[in-house]
Amino acid sequence: MVLEKINQPNDIKSLTDEELKILASEIREFLIEKISVTGGHLASNLGVVELTMALHLALDLPKDKIIWDVGHQSYTHKLLTGRREGFDGLRKYGGMSGFPKRKESECDCFDTGHSSTSISAGLGYALAREITGEDYKVVSVIGDGALTGGMAFEALNNAARLKSNFIIILNDNNMSISENVGGLSSYLAGFRTADAYLDLKLNVLNSLNKMPYGEKMVSKIRKTKSGIKQLLIPGMFFEEMGIVYLGPVDGGNLHGIVKLLREASHIDGPVLIHVMTHKGAGYAPAERHPARFHGTEPFDIETGLPKNPRVKANYTDIFSTVMRKLGDRDEKVVAVTAAMTDGTGLKRFHNMFPERFFDVGIAEQHAVTFAAGLAAAGLKPIFAVYSSFLQRAYDQILHDVCIQNLPVVFAIDRAGLVGSDGETHQGIFDISYLSSIPNMTIMAPKNKWELSDMIKYAVNFGTPVAVRYPRGEAYDGLKEYRAPISIGKCEWIYRESGIALFALGSMVKTAVAVRDALKAEGYPCSIINARFAKPLDEDALRYITEHHKVIVTMEENVISGGFGEHVTEFYNNENCKDIRIVNIAIPDEYVEHGNVELLRKEVGLDADTIIARTIEAYQNVTE
Ligand SMILES: Cc1ncc(C[n+]2csc(CCOP(=O)(O)OP(=O)(O)O)c2C)c(N)n1
Numbered sequence: 283m284v285l286e287k288i289n290q291p292n293d294i295k296s297l298t299d300e301e302l303k304i305l306a307s308e309i310r311e312f313l314i315e316k317i318s319v320t321g322g323h324l325a326s327n328l329g330v331v332e333l334t335m336a337l338h339l340a341l342d343l344p345k346d347k348i349i350w351d352v353g354h355q356s357y358t359h360k361l362l363t364g365r366r367e368g369f370d371g372l373r374k375y376g377g378m379s380g381f382p383k384r385k386e387s388e389c390d391c392f393d394t395g396h397s398s399t400s401i402s403a404g405l406g407y408a409l410a411r412e413i414t415g416e417d418y419k420v421v422s423v424i425g426d427g428a429l430t431g432g433m434a435f436e437a438l439n440n441a442a443r444l445k446s447n448f449i450i451i452l453n454d455n456n457m458s459i460s461e462n463v464g465g466l467s468s469y470l471a472g473f474r475t476a477d478a479y480l481d482l483k484l485n486v487l488n489s490l491n492k493m494p495y496g497e498k499m500v501s502k503i504r505k506t507k508s509g510i511k512q513l514l515i516p517g518m519f520f521e522e523m524g525i526v527y528l529g530p531v532d533g534g535n536l537h538g539i540v541k542l543l544r545e546a547s548h549i550d551g552p553v554l555i556h557v558m559t560h561k562g563a564g565y566a567p568a569e570r571h572p573a574r575f576h577g578t579e580p581f582d583i584e585t586g587l588p589k590n591p592r593v594k595a596n597y598t599d600i601f602s603t604v605m606r607k608l609g610d611r612d613e614k615v616v617a618v619t620a621a622m623t624d625g626t627g628l629k630r631f632h633n634m635f636p637e638r639f640f641d642v643g644i645a646e647q648h649a650v651t652f653a654a655g656l657a658a659a660g661l662k663p664i665f666a667v668y669s670s671f672l673q674r675a676y677d678q679i680l681h682d683v684c685i686q687n688l689p690v691v692f693a694i695d696r697a698g699l700v701g702s703d704g705e706t707h708q709g710i711f712d713i714s715y716l717s718s719i720p721n722m723t724i725m726a727p728k729n730k731w732e733l734s735d736m737i738k739y740a741v742n743f744g745t746p747v748a749v750r751y752p753r754g755e756a757y758d759g760l761k762e763y764r765a766p767i768s769i770g771k772c773e774w775i776y777r778e779s780g781i782a783l784f785a786l787g788s789m790v791k792t793a794v795a796v797r798d799a800l801k802a803e804g805y806p807c808s809i810i811n812a813r814f815a816k817p818l819d820e821d822a823l824r825y826i827t828e829h830h831k832v833i834v835t836m837e838e839n840v841i842s843g844g845f846g847e848h849v850t851e852f853y854n855n856e857n858c859k860d861i862r863i864v865n866i867a868i869p870d871e872y873v874e875h876g877n878v879e880l881l882r883k884e885v886g887l888d889a890d891t892i893i894a895r896t897i898e899a900y901q902n903v904t905e
């Protein structure tokens with residue numbers, strides 16, 4: 283096997299042309315086989331096999347720097363840098379990350395996970411190199427989807443100042459997770475669909491160059507602002523920004539890409555190489571369904587079907603259903619996504635109400651302000667977004683939505699531990715960053731029915747409101763508890779005395795298990811479903827102090843600035859010394875990738891840890 287000859291960086295350089303061809307197909311086979319077992323980001327990786335090989339042939343790692351935007355397409359890079367063995371534990375607890383990690387390899391020079399950061403980071407490296415006088419090449423690899431993010435444009439704008447070499451690879455597969463959207467995407471698609479047109483451009487340029495004074499004419503045309511230039515110069519958009527454009531080159535053409543990389547490395551200043559790749563290349567099911575194989579669960583290689591099909595609905599399914607109903611009932615309801623139509627469950631809404639559905643590209647900041655505009659104009663926007671991706675829109679939430687108290691609904695999916703994507707994607711900060719913003723209301727459902735009720739309640743709430751719910755299977759216990767939602771009011775599940783489990787959202791299910799165990803040991807125990815992280819139910823909190831000795835706050839969020847801290851602050855302000863408070867929350871640290879149940883144990887959100895901490899606190903106050 284040729285792949286077995288690759289054990290460390292730069293081993294690829296000793297392969298013959300014939301071996302390189304074999305290597306490309308062995309890498310694809312390897313990725314399909316491994317990801318079919320572990321799950322992971324398959325389609326994007328299959329598309330960049332030759333591109334990654336070309337980078338490793340043209341560059342010298344770890345001296346040279348490659349920054350992978352999002353980083354979900356870095357699997358071949360991991361293989362070529364001696365991490366083959368890591369694939370058996372890909373995205374598992376203690377195993378290899380699915381993203382580039384500086385702590386994992388010296389060939390990973392910058393951690394990614396969220397989109398559109400690679401050009402900024404690359405520019406940082408390039409300018410640092412000018413200052414320190416070091417000698418390395420810098421290459422940022424950004425997808426056409428990631429290029430729709432505002433940060434990428436901010437960085438391109440800034441890159442024009444650079445005097446030294448900086449290579450940007452545009453990995454253009456004409457896809458984000460699903461279809462890519464927007465004006466830039468159409469511009470790039472033009473390159474793809476008009477091969478004949480491109481040939482025409484090249485022919486015209488070649489013919490002009492051959493004519494007497496032709497070179498001068500071409501140079502003049504390059505300097506004009508006219509449509510003739512548009513016709514003749516590919517990549518004019520980038521050229522006008524001060525970035526030299528090279529390409530487009532076919533993503534399967536290994537030697538073509540190497541040649542362009544070598545040419546590009548002689549250019550002083552920023553240069554963009556446009557590589558046309560194919561999402562899912564080499565595996566028919568992924569080529570047919572690139573979105574499904576963007577990030578996949580374990581699957582059967584023959585059929586491409588999931589090995590463990592889902593039986594129960596997840597929270598995203600419930601959201602999807604309620605959005606369909608709301609769309610039917612109320613023409614003012616509009617839905618916004620930042621390139622996560624499938625992931626957030628908005629596909630049905632999109633199909634049924636295309637004119638009221640907006641995919642804005644990977645642009646969470648814009649999405650929030652855009653939703654604010656929709657709300658200011660009288661519509662009822664619901665921005666469905668993953669908790670971790672909303673992090674970058676903090677100021678837009680504050681400045682554009684909350685100061686004006688506009689009725690934007692934030693449907694925050696993946697709130698809590700998400701598992702295999704790891705520290706960049708854990709949705710464990712939203713309560714903290716949202717609760718610091720005046721005018722914001724935050725809810726979290728205990729089960730699938732409550733998610734439905736909360737979204738319906740939120741859509742007519744009239745001021746900014748967030749509903750946060752976790753990744754995965756929706757809890758279908760406690761069905762009989764369905765009191766109407768009322769602002770800032772909790773829901774009593776069991777009313778006793780002694781211990782009060784004051785649980786938010788996903789933690790109500792855990793509270794049930796904790797109470798069962800406590801009751802079995804003879805402890806009196808109430809469960810209160812908090813429902814609201816903000817505002818808190820102050821009457822209930824006062825009642826709890828009167829009838830309980832210990833209150834245990836439970837949330838799937840970091841401790842700092844979280845629900846529990848707010849409860850503690852309330853009791854401090856009330857000067858309430860009669861109750862012992864135990865805050866169950868995620869410690870002030872990043873949580874790595876792995877199975878969610880294992881992670882819960884790791885961070886102390888599991889029932890056993892909570893039982894032990896509760897008993898200890900109760901015994902302390904009753905002794
Ligand atoms: C800020 C942010 N929003 C959303 C995502 C989710 N996401 C991951 S990959 C991706 C699509 C990226 O498309 P592209 O850059 O073209 O890469 P491809 O998968 O096509 O190779 C999206 C939306 C993210 N990682 N970061």
Ligand SMILES: CC(=O)[C@@H](O)[C@H](O)COP(=O)(O)O
Nearest residue numbers: 352354395577625696703753
């Ligand atoms: C790379 C990325 O950001 C997304 O592909 C993400 O992994 C999706 O996560 P879900 O699997 O939870 O939709």
Ligand SMILES: [Mg+2]
Nearest residue numbers: 425426427457
């Ligand atoms: Mg793409």
